[in-house]
Amino acid sequence: MSTVTNYTRTFEDFSGTGLSNDFMPVRKEAFKRFSAKGFPTTKDEEWKYTNIAAVAAGEFRPTESTNTVSLAAIDPFLLAGTSIHRLVFINGNYVEALSNVKALPAGVIFGKLSENRTHSAVKKHLAAIAGKSSGAMVDLNTAFIAEGAFVFVPANVCIDEPVHLLFVNDTTAHPTMVSPRNLFVAETGAKVQIIESFHSIGTVNHGFTNAVTEVVTEKNALLDLTKVQLENSAAYHIGFTAARQHSQSEFHITTITLDGAIVRNNLNILLAEEHCTAYLYGLYCVNGNQLVDNHSLVDHAVPNCQSNELYKGIIDEKGQGVFNGKIFVRKDAQKTNAYQSNKNILLSDDASMNTKPQLEIFADDVKCSHGTTTGQLDEEALFYLRSRGIGEDNAKAFLNTAFAGDVIQKIAFEPLRDRLMEMMQKKLKRQSL
Amino acid sequence: MLTIKNLHARIEEKEILRGLSLDIKPGEVHAIMGPNGSGKSTLASVLAGREDYEVTDGTISFNNEDLLEMSPEDRARKGLFLAFQYPVEIPGVSNANFLKTAVNEIRKSRGQEAMDSKDFLAMMKEKMKLVEMDKAMTQRSVNEGFSGGEKKRNEVFQMAMLEPSLCVLDETDSGLDIDALRIVANGVNALRDKNRSFVVITHYQRLLDYIVPDVVHVLYKGRIVKTGTKELALELEEKGYDWIKEEVESAAI
Ligand SMILES: Nc1ncnc2c1ncn2[C@@H]1O[C@H](COP(=O)(O)OP(=O)(O)O)[C@@H](O)[C@H]1O
Numbered sequence: 247m248s249t250v251t252n253y254t255r256t257f258e259d260f261s262g263t264g265l266s267n268d269f270m271p272v273r274k275e276a277f278k279r280f281s282a283k284g285f286p287t288t289k290d291e292e293w294k295y296t297n298i299a300a301v302a303a304g305e306f307r308p309t310e311s312t313n314t315v316s317l318a319a320i321d322p323f324l325l326a327g328t329s330i331h332r333l334v335f336i337n338g339n340y341v342e343a344l345s346n347v348k349a350l351p352a353g354v355i356f357g358k359l360s361e362n363r364t365h366s367a368v369k370k371h372l373a374a375i376a377g378k379s380s381g382a383m384v385d386l387n388t389a390f391i392a393e394g395a396f397v398f399v400p401a402n403v404c405i406d407e408p409v410h411l412l413f414v415n416d417t418t419a420h421p422t423m424v425s426p427r428n429l430f431v432a433e434t435g436a437k438v439q440i441i442e443s444f445h446s447i448g449t450v451n452h453g454f455t456n457a458v459t460e461v462v463t464e465k466n467a468l469l470d471l472t473k474v475q476l477e478n479s480a481a482y483h484i485g486f487t488a489a490r491q492h493s494q495s496e497f498h499i500t501t502i503t504l505d506g507a508i509v510r511n512n513l514n515i516l517l518a519e520e521h522c523t524a525y526l527y528g529l530y531c532v533n534g535n536q537l538v539d540n541h542s543l544v545d546h547a548v549p550n551c552q553s554n555e556l557y558k559g560i561i562d563e564k565g566q567g568v569f570n571g572k573i574f575v576r577k578d579a580q581k582t583n584a585y586q587s588n589k590n591i592l593l594s595d596d597a598s599m600n601t602k603p604q605l606e607i608f609a610d611d612v613k614c615s616h617g618t619t620t621g622q623l624d625e626e627a628l629f630y631l632r633s634r635g636i637g638e639d640n641a642k643a644f645l646n647t648a649f650a651g652d653v654i655q656k657i658a659f660e661p662l663r664d665r666l667m668e669m670m671q672k673k674l675k676r677q678s679l
Numbered sequence: 680m681l682t683i684k685n686l687h688a689r690i691e692e693k694e695i696l697r698g699l700s701l702d703i704k705p706g707e708v709h710a711i712m713g714p715n716g717s718g719k720s721t722l723a724s725v726l727a728g729r730e731d732y733e734v735t736d737g738t739i740s741f742n743n744e745d746l747l748e749m750s751p752e753d754r755a756r757k758g759l760f761l762a763f764q765y766p767v768e769i770p771g772v773s774n775a776n777f778l779k780t781a782v783n784e785i786r787k788s789r790g791q792e793a794m795d796s797k798d799f800l801a802m803m804k805e806k807m808k809l810v811e812m813d814k815a816m817t818q819r820s821v822n823e824g825f826s827g828g829e830k831k832r833n834e835v836f837q838m839a840m841l842e843p844s845l846c847v848l849d850e851t852d853s854g855l856d857i858d859a860l861r862i863v864a865n866g867v868n869a870l871r872d873k874n875r876s877f878v879v880i881t882h883y884q885r886l887l888d889y890i891v892p893d894v895v896h897v898l899y900k901g902r903i904v905k906t907g908t909k910e911l912a913l914e915l916e917e918k919g920y921d922w923i924k925e926e927v928e929s930a931a932i
Pocket residue numbers: 690691693695713714715716717718719720721722
């Protein structure tokens with residue numbers, strides 16, 4: 247357990263926000279749980295291929311002072327040509343001057359969590375969707391609860407324009423730990439689109455982002471979330487997104503990972519009431535020495551729900567990809583439809599992919615399917631393109647874009663889609679993002 | 680334009696072309712006929728630069744340059760075009776987008792400016808008429824879900840768009856009904872001019888009624904064993920290939 251000593255000191259020194267104070271007992275308990283478990287190691291089945299010893303051994307600390315990052319510095323992270331609502335968090339702290347939340351219908355909140363700590367939805371759901379049994383990394387995040395985004399859309403309100411939440415880890419001063427804690431609640435019949443993007447400034451020190459996002463979709467609600475991981479090659483990113491869906495609600499989540507040294511995206515969806523639909527899409531472009539691990543769990547707890555999952559990966563150079571997709575269909579969850587597919591392309595001999603679908607089905611009247619493929623680029627197609635005068639690199643980019651593009655095409659907001667297409671193409675050409 | 684001398688090529692240890700020679704002048708149309716497995720597609724693949732084939736001997740000169748030294752894309756940029764026997768389906772890549780890239784890469788290699796969208800669309804529209812292609816086909820993914828005939832028309836359409844100087848057609852007639860055959864052949868004939876040469880590979884004489892060749896060669900066991908005029912094709916149609924095989928076998932004794 248020696249690995250947690252760094253973090254014990256850090257925990258004791260941490261003062262946080264008013265929210266941190268309110269949650270002191272919860273935080274203390276969470277830290278106790280974390281200390282008892284320690285960081286996961288590769289001996290843990292769930293972390294078999296993802297070694298985070300560097301995170302455990304690192305001297306990462308939170309930054310509590312408000313930073314002096316300028317608007318110009320975050321400009322490249324914004325969606326050019328749009329003026330959508332945005333909340334900017336630098337090293338976990340909300341920065342008003344960089345944010346831009348426009349007028350909203352009554353009751354809608356796009357704000358910081360600490361300011362809304364007495365909101366009934368915060369009291370009800372925070373640390374309840376991702377709770378005690380969500381693993382050591384969630385415990386560590388809970389121990390450092392201080393700030394994050396709170397998105398709340400009351401009953402029957404539809405917001406057309408997405409809200410962009412930017413999380414920037416500035417590691418210029420020291421190796422930085424950031425523990426954003428977000429809560430998104432769409433009440434009955436509400437609709438909202440959310441973009442979470444993660445970025446970094448500075449490459450001298452490592453950054454460690456340990457993010458937790460809790461999502462609740464009430465009856466008939468639709469919540470569309472796109473998570474974009476763009477922290478740089480000095481970044482360790484561990485994210486946990488947990489959603490609970492109530493009857494007839496829809497949850498769309500697209501997880502795009504284009505950068506980072508070690509990235510672990512956990513996604514747990516609980517289909518808690520009937521006639522819910524969940525769409526899980528993922529894309530990872532991995533090269534250099536990157537490791538990207540996507541772990542998902544869809545829990546069909548009740549009958550008549552549907553889940554659709556498609557993850558695609560392109561792995562180049564010495565990149566490593568990991569996919570683990572669990573689907574649980576509980577005994578009572580008859581008439582479940584659950585589909586899962588994971589497709590990968592390895593572009594080099596050193597690239598690797600570990601993929602594991604895990605379906606545990608206890609009901610008998612269900613439609614479930616899963617498939618995984620890992621292969622090389624289609625040589626016939628490549629030759630065909632080249633025989634028309636298209637250079638080899640360009641031809642490969644064509645094929646990779648076609649392969650991965652259909653995941654990006656699922657994203658509803660066009661400026662985001664275009665931006666990600668462009669960045670993916672850069673990544674495939676091994677350019678810096 | 681194209682001079683092949685004593686070409687030997689193999690795939691997976693199996694020698695397929697065994698001393699093939701051919702000389703094609705600008706504007707000429709050469710038909711290559713031969714029984715299945717004689718090496719016709721192998722010749723086409725070696726010309727286009729498919730890497731699975733290993734050239735063990737011989738030379739190919741294309742406009743006085745060493746073709747075998749060039750990458751497949753460079754061959755295309757220098758004016759060689761292969762209409763595939765089996766065109767490849769490429770899901771997710773639109774025909775129009777793919778062709779625009781190809782046209783502009785070829786233009787770039789010739790020091791020409793990239794074509795803008797307006798000019799490109801106008802050019803597409805004009806060339807589509809050649810093979811009676813409709814607009815929907817250009818917007819679909821390359822060859823995806825195309826019928827056999829549509830795939831072959833798409834090959835000729837691409838050929839028209841890229842304006843090559845040497846066109847190699849590998850069994851562009853196979854799998855076509857008579858109407859489709861006429862459309863494809865008309866498209867090819869419209870592209871004939873005094874500077875553009877054709878190698879028309881076919882198993883049947885039928886196509887040569889429409890695309891009338893200057894020279895007809897018979898390829899057998901990796902060599903050109905007979906060369907003649909278009910009457911040779913008619914003779915083959917009538918008598919089959921057995922007499923050629925016999926001639927070759929008895930000469931070998
Ligand atoms: N990939 C391959 N591996 C092994 N043999 C091959 C391969 N491709 C073609 N061949 C063989 O090469 C010979 C010539 O084939 P091909 O050039 O396709 O003939 P044609 O087009 O005249 O029918 C045939 O015997 C065929 O079986």
